[in-house]
Amino acid sequence: MIELHINGQQFSFDSTDVETLEQALSVYFENKQQSTFALALNGEFVGKEAYKNTRISTGDSIDIMFPIQGG
């Protein structure tokens, strides 16, 4: 098992299914077409083009951000 903190909540995934960011998002998102978000891994921005090749480890923290109204 691999344990990840996503938006402050803890999730456990089968480590054979989830080795990269892209795979983690595929498991986490119900809507697989979701694209209106940006992401940070352990506090560092990761661009969409890098999801496929960014490996993740147990204990990693992922922040997934969406647009909201702001002043």
Added chain:
Amino acid sequence: MSLNIYGQQLDSRLLIGSALYSSPEIMKKAILASGSQVVTLSLKRQNPNENSGAKIWQYIQETVAEVDGHLLPNTAGCKSAKETITLAKMSRELFNTNWIKLEVIGDDYNLQPDPIELLTASEALIKDGFKVLPYCTDDLVLCQRLWDLGCEVIMPWASPIGTGKGIMNPYNLETIRLRLPQATLIVDAGIGKPSDACMAMELGYDGVLLNSAVALADNAVSMAKAFSLAIQSGELGYVAGIMQERQTAQPSTPTLDTPFWHQPGTNS
């Protein structure tokens, strides 16, 4: 006269926020009534499976497209340069803009910007190709440092965010204007009444950024229009050249040939 933001010429000198409106529909109507071509928005952690922000995002996109405007993402909630830089990079990817309204909060009580972290974040982001619009206090030296780093647009506060107290220190804002004549200066935060925005323009500012003053009005759409007119009026007055204040009264009606019965020392 147009507002210059990093080479983009905008007809409206009002920049408006997208938060706190009673509904997305009112938000859209208010933004359209304001005439603004720059709309601020933000990023927040959300459960993607709830998708609660999708509708508001759709409205903001539609509104900005309708006015051929620009998105101005902010870094609200950040308290360190590191957080701010990360959020700015996320915003650039998601909103496809290198404009960033830089907010680094230093104190939770009055939401006062942290000048040290703000300078650090500004320097790093400018080197990374961002067009930084820093939200800062009305501190002359801080504004000069931001200008020296390459911030062509600087946004000192009128008073703390959301207070509606108006311009606390006109002298400070006026001094920043005098000392940074080449900078695009925008008063950001604390505006409450249309007359506050008019005053900012009369001080020679290039624009005003506000949100709460419109969104929390009883009639947000009318208030948006009121701010638009106040800003136009203030700018027109500044450009027209405001008269020098005088210490003594001066009659505005010519006294030459005043009828004799009004002469001092005479009895009527």
